[in-house]
Amino acid sequence: MNSDQNIDFRLNPDLDLPALARQFRAAGRIQIRDALDIGTAEFLRSVLQNRTNWGLAWQIGAEGPRAIRYAETQALSDAEKLALCQKAGEAVGKGEYGFVYEQYAMLTAYLEQWDPTHPLNRLLEHLNDQPFLGLVRQISGVQSVIKAEAQATCFAPGHFLTEHDDLHSRDPRRVAYVLNLTIPDWKSEWGGYLNFFDEHGNIEAGFRPMFNSLNMFLVPQRHSVSHVVPFAPVGRYAITGWAMDP
Template identity: 55%
Template structure:
């Protein structure tokens, strides 16, 4: 497989016009950055199509001590109404108090790749390309972390009712150095629709927020306090992204 395509379809060409030195300087100031137009427009549109039309969405959820859970699409279809209500109640209880929680649609690309759920799938190709040298080199240059050797990935879709509560990704022992969100939201996203990647000060105020937008890579060193804000019922199901962590082991 080539560095940027699956068959004849381009899905991961890095934008050659990026000013990597300027991006590295910006990242060094706050240990976070949003790189807009990170891929070529053709690649980003093809990648959006894979997520929007070819991804078998399951459900990820976590409520206090119950989780994390990753339910595959075929298993999600068998959940009874009572089971769905029970999950919703657990999430509600956790978030009314001081516990951690999240719920969103997802496809665990690394698990699928390692367990050979669908060998040769577009999602497998995307994971390989995230871990190939052109993209890894971009991340190393921007972050200044030459020790990065690999990344994991999951496809995510935050639709109405979804959220990710505040946390800091403090998994240094597992080799986590950078978290990333490759946004592929192909809609003019309104602030009222939530789904922002927010970063927080110690006093709970929002220090910075990144709007969901098309072909934009959010990259930040961990640990940092962050969350994905609640997506209300009237928002469209278009907050598509590939997320994960770049690792040094």
């Protein structure tokens, strides 16, 4: 694979799509292990860990979401970043919605040409083409999806995303996805799980951020990303987004 924007994007050819479709339709969600060709997965992991200039996204209760780019993030001290996490955590402790994580806004970066040779530009094109959209349609049964939105995320130690359902007033989101690209031996003790909740607030299912796994679930579903603990040695890297109707 090249270090430029030319990605040889390949799904794992051994995926049993009919069996995966049956599993998805029974639960409305799935974790697909070894989703990509291993060369594709390793290349994308390297891009996220070594080639991506991370911004920062957060929401502190009713203040609404905020996002800043790499240069602004670099201007923040470690103490200021920690204070953001603590303030968001305090809001969550009062029952408010909140999140903090590192972000590279792939669609905005593509449209505004932040870095024309960045590999994530080409990845966004692949996510909006066959075979990825075909895989989403076949496994989910949602034939109406025609496009995918994407962002690169890194949940570093101290980061989290509280319970929500992914419904959006503008975007026709139908199927959410998380392509996990963090280190292969991610430990359960480090957190960063994609958790789903029943009507009583119990965790109904939890997906470990397993390297080269693709999580998919129907929208809406109540879910969160659990707190990545302070002693985690690395961040939880992923490409996340939604397959959407016209």
